[in-house]
Amino acid sequence: MEALPVELTMDILSRLPVKTIIHCKLVCNKWRNLISDSSFVDLHLSGSRATSLIIHQNVNYKCEASIDPGMLKWVEIEDKVDHHGLHYDSLVNLDLSLSMVPIFQSSRISLKGSVNGLICLRQYSRRHNNTCIYNPVTREVLTLPTSPQYPKHISFTIIAYGFGVSSLTGEYKVVRALNRIIRLNGDKSKMVSEAEVYTFGTGQWRNLGRLPYCIYESDVGAVLNDHCHWILSLAENHAPEKIITFDLSTEMFQLFPSPPIEEEEGNCIQHLAVLKGCLCNSVAGDLNFTIWVMKEYGIKNSWHKEVVILEAISKWPEWLSIDYIYLIEGLKDVTILSVDGMSGSLFAFHPRNNAIEKIETFDWLEGWLAYRPSFLKLQNFVSERAMVLEKNLPISWMKGTKSFAHGKGTSVQKAWGSSLLLLHQP
Amino acid sequence: MSKKTLTLMSKDKQLFNIEEHLAVQSVTIRNMVKEDGASSVIPLPRVDSETLALVIEYLNRQQAPEEDEDYVKKFVDERGEIPTLLELAQAALDLDIKKLMDAACMKVADLIKDFTLEEVREALRIENDRTPEEEKAIRDEFQWAF
Numbered sequence: 311m312e313a314l315p316v317e318l319t320m321d322i323l324s325r326l327p328v329k330t331i332i333h334c335k336l337v338c339n340k341w342r343n344l345i346s347d348s349s350f351v352d353l354h355l356s357g358s359r360a361t362s363l364i365i366h367q368n369v370n371y372k373c374e375a376s377i378d379p380g381m382l383k384w385v386e387i388e389d390k391v392d393h394h395g396l397h398y399d400s401l402v403n404l405d406l407s408l409s410m411v412p413i414f415q416s417s418r419i420s421l422k423g424s425v426n427g428l429i430c431l432r433q434y435s436r437r438h439n440n441t442c443i444y445n446p447v448t449r450e451v452l453t454l455p456t457s458p459q460y461p462k463h464i465s466f467t468i469i470a471y472g473f474g475v476s477s478l479t480g481e482y483k484v485v486r487a488l489n490r491i492i493r494l495n496g497d498k499s500k501m502v503s504e505a506e507v508y509t510f511g512t513g514q515w516r517n518l519g520r521l522p523y524c525i526y527e528s529d530v531g532a533v534l535n536d537h538c539h540w541i542l543s544l545a546e547n548h549a550p551e552k553i554i555t556f557d558l559s560t561e562m563f564q565l566f567p568s569p570p571i572e573e574e575e576g577n578c579i580q581h582l583a584v585l586k587g588c589l590c591n592s593v594a595g596d597l598n599f600t601i602w603v604m605k606e607y608g609i610k611n612s613w614h615k616e617v618v619i620l621e622a623i624s625k626w627p628e629w630l631s632i633d634y635i636y637l638i639e640g641l642k643d644v645t646i647l648s649v650d651g652m653s654g655s656l657f658a659f660h661p662r663n664n665a666i667e668k669i670e671t672f673d674w675l676e677g678w679l680a681y682r683p684s685f686l687k688l689q690n691f692v693s694e695r696a697m698v699l700e701k702n703l704p705i706s707w708m709k710g711t712k713s714f715a716h717g718k719g720t721s722v723q724k725a726w727g728s729s730l731l732l733l734h735q736p
Numbered sequence: 737m738s739k740k741t742l743t744l745m746s747k748d749k750q751l752f753n754i755e756e757h758l759a760v761q762s763v764t765i766r767n768m769v770k771e772d773g774a775s776s777v778i779p780l781p782r783v784d785s786e787t788l789a790l791v792i793e794y795l796n797r798q799q800a801p802e803e804d805e806d807y808v809k810k811f812v813d814e815r816g817e818i819p820t821l822l823e824l825a826q827a828a829l830d831l832d833i834k835k836l837m838d839a840a841c842m843k844v845a846d847l848i849k850d851f852t853l854e855e856v857r858e859a860l861r862i863e864n865d866r867t868p869e870e871e872k873a874i875r876d877e878f879q880w881a882f
Contacts, residue, residue, distance in 0.1 A: 314860060318825050318841065325845035332881040335874045336853050338862050342874065449880070 366677035421677040423473030427684025430473035450688040457515035472531030472538030532582040567610035569602035585640030750785040763832035
């Protein structure tokens with residue numbers, strides 16, 4: 311047999327799990343170079359792989375005064391036909407509170423979105439108000455410049471983030487909307503949203519002005535078809551549609567067709583998510599939990615009630631409070647993954663047989679994101695200052711880390727990052 | 737009206753007949769037919785007769801579209817030997833038959849994902865040209881993965 315053509319080699323490699331791909335760098339020099347090549351990074355990104363989640367755990371997350379960043383855990387969901395399981399990997403934990411990872415020390419973080427294997431984090435404390443981008447595979451972190459409009463010492467409530475890439479221009483953008491109260495005549499006041507956007511490589515946030523409508527609390531924008539989607543604030547009850555979008559290419563905000571939710575349900579807790587390539591809107595009512603799916607993007611009539619889970623059905627765990635259910639991901643066999651933000655439980659819904667399966671409970675759950683690992687290098691954004699979390703981590707440094715023990719699998723606690731930050735100047 | 741037949745010739749000069757409407761699942765053949773009518777024999781200088789026979793078997797399948805996905809999977813599963821799969825993937829690449837190439841590559845990936853490095857090199861006939869220093873550099877760079 312002759313040597314495999316590059317095209318086939320890349321195709322085969324791109325279908326392997328991330329860790330195996332890294333191991334394959336050791337096979338030969340040709341493979342090492344192939345895997346570092348940007349065309350391989352793109353091919354790998356375009357393929358569909360096992361479902362991963364990034365789980366943010368923080369022992370002190372309920373304490374507002376806490377300045378503990380907590381820990382990020384990368385877990386894979388094994389998608390079997392009749393059963394779902396979590397695949398734990400002992401090395402995919404990053405304890406952000408370690409003194410060896412100084413960038414996040416003495417601050418809180420929250421997950422604000424993920425695209426192409428990059429994770430957007432907000433870092434905040436009295437001294438910090440930063441937006442960071444992190445790739446768990448390459449272990450790179452970059453901190454975006456601060457916005458001059460919203461200086462560090464003023465604690466604005468940042469209500470909505472969106473993180474995506476424009477397929478037209480290939481530009482990565484972080485968009486955020488901030489709520490503030492403005493005084494009207496007399497005693498009246500009104501809440502308004504103001505937006506700003508950061509395009510990677512530009513070095514500065516741009517103000518996009520006041521939005522026509524206020525965005526609902528701190529939801530992370532659901533990104534699909536080059537648009538970020540958020541639900542409007544409940545105060546916007548006169549708006550003809552209840553979803554607002556941000557076009558990542560034109561940077562325009564627009565109302566977007568929302569599902570025909572009954573008026574009495576309109577005050578229920580709603581969230582948006584992207585499941586299996588469709589925009590979904592969950593509604594947690596008094597007695598049931600409904601998932602609306604937009605079958606054809608942008609078509610109002612295509613909103614369809616995919617799942618209605620009655621609280622009364624016997625398989626519904628009684629301690630579950632549906633107000634806190636968030637949709638995260640759709641799996642191959644039409645299973646929908648969701649997380650209960652209150653108890654930290656991860657569930658799989660099986661709409662076909664109307665069954666609910668609890669997969670795992672995460673202690674001290676503060677945040678979560680669906681995640682697709684990628685080899686995209688932050689150093690490619692040449693004008694940004696990407697840093698690599700140091701490579702060599704002595705075993706002794708891992709001993710002091712908090713233990714997040716889990717029943718299943720091998721969740722041996724190990725830290726991921728480490729002592730020094732190597733600064734790679736552009 | 738009788739169906740038009742094409743003749744494909746393997747690397748080792750064996751001839752295979754296949755109906756044109758089935759052969760054009762290969763984008764390469766489709767383009768050749770479009771360009772010059774492909775009346776004569778189509779040579780496939782990189783595909784041996786054993787592999788070409790498999791490709792012809794695949795192109796001749798009589799599957800309902802909704803079962804096609806499963807059929808392709810089963811087709812490659814039944815030929816689970818890595819050298820055969822690689823030849824098949826190579827032929828599917830040359831002939832531009834995407835489904836077959838995807839399935840063959842996926843199967844190879846499934847087979848090698850639990851291999852040791854040495855097993856991967858052996859299965860794909862790759863020579864280890866790494867120095868220990870280079871190996872250490874990679875292990876250091878991606879320490880979390882080892």
